Amino acid sequence: MTPPVKSVIYSRVPRPDPALVARAAKFGIADLHEGLGEIAGRMCLMSPAMVPIAPGQKVCGPAVTAWNFPGDNLAIHAALYTAEAGDVLVLTNGGGHQGALWGDVACTFAKKKGLVGTVVHGATRDVDAIRELGYPVWSTAVSVEHPKKRGPAAVNVPVVIDNVFVEPGDLIVGDSDGILVIPRDLIELAVTNAETRAAKEVEFRRRIEEGEVLFDILGMRAVIEDLGIAIKDCTWEEDR
Template identity: 70%
Template sequence: MKPQKSVIYRQIPRPDPALLARAAEFGVADLHGALGLVAGRMSLMSPAMNPIAPGQKLCGPAITAWNFPGDNLAIHIALDTAQVGDVLVFTNGGGHQGALWGDVACGFAVKKGVAGAVVHGACRDTDAIRDLGFPVWSTHVSVEQPEKRGPAAVNVPVVADGVLVEPGDIVCGDADGVVVIPLALLAATVAGAEARAANEVKIRARIAAGELPLDILGIRNTIETLGIEQIEGTWQDGQG
């Protein structure tokens, strides 16, 4: 095996634009659910990954950057490779040492048409970034000064907030969190999200007509199948 070293890949695999546009119509909850129990959980970042402003949303292919702790050289290289609509995904392992993202780089990202940034590490200049209207999710906020010396790796597979992100994977974020859709699963995920959305329309109509979610979702049958005891009384009634 060759020793690992700093590397920059300037291209990423890219999704079908029409398919990406369909994915962007859905929220993180529908896309996460459509991925299924296993892939959905593996692809969902933790609640530590927070939006810096309300109302943010993004959906686009990942440009990835691995940064040495305390350093953000890779994010500037990644930004140089990004195209319109791309999502920047940065990690330094998740530490707060050395802010990975700030308003100066953000201003250039806005000018370039980048869709947003997901930062497994620290972001700073948050008020200025909000004023720019640039969507950012991060696990930390810290003004700690970063170095720009490397080592660095750009557009390689990274693990960001516990999720494997390969260059070109579809990163979607909203107020509920961030999910990463593997490029190979995009078509199936979009189809699943469309089916879920259509089913929810029917469920809401049935609720509006007077049916109970307990019946619509089959919860009564589940209670019976599991043999869960139901007692007509309070918990204190059985004490004494």
């Protein structure tokens, strides 16, 4: 996607149904990722480069997006201004370390305003202070490099964050496993499938506690037979 050349700030975001957001918040990104299906699940999952600043972080809320010129963080301040309680800031400068996009002062204001987390495709600084604040932040880099505030900038426009397409209002879900972006029209699907999957895993755990073998619970024996893979009752040395 080509970044916008003309600066623009949209103050309104098409947010998803709060009841649906609350249902999604009950699950980790693993269940929701699987709930999206193989293709959409992979397209919506950010890479392992997007890591939590502190352990145990969780986030679930609609995206407020901010596109920043490399070395500049003007857009994040406009995003902070337009965001509402329950939102997740999603910031990018293309992923470079030039000019920290996020720090503890912005974090303090975001927490005060009721935002629930920030996802940074670029650099975060003041990491120790952010950890003390207890505000959830994910980032692809850490750098204290000074940012300008001149633009160009765009707020609440579609952006690409860590190779994932994000539109304002998409559901951002994060935990220690990473960040997942769920398009608004797929939230119901992801949540419904996650609920089904979670119930199935409860049953799996019950059967494991009762002494069953996971290999058999998951039907791996039939899968291996269908694939024509031999199970030999000997060592590889004996089979040479």
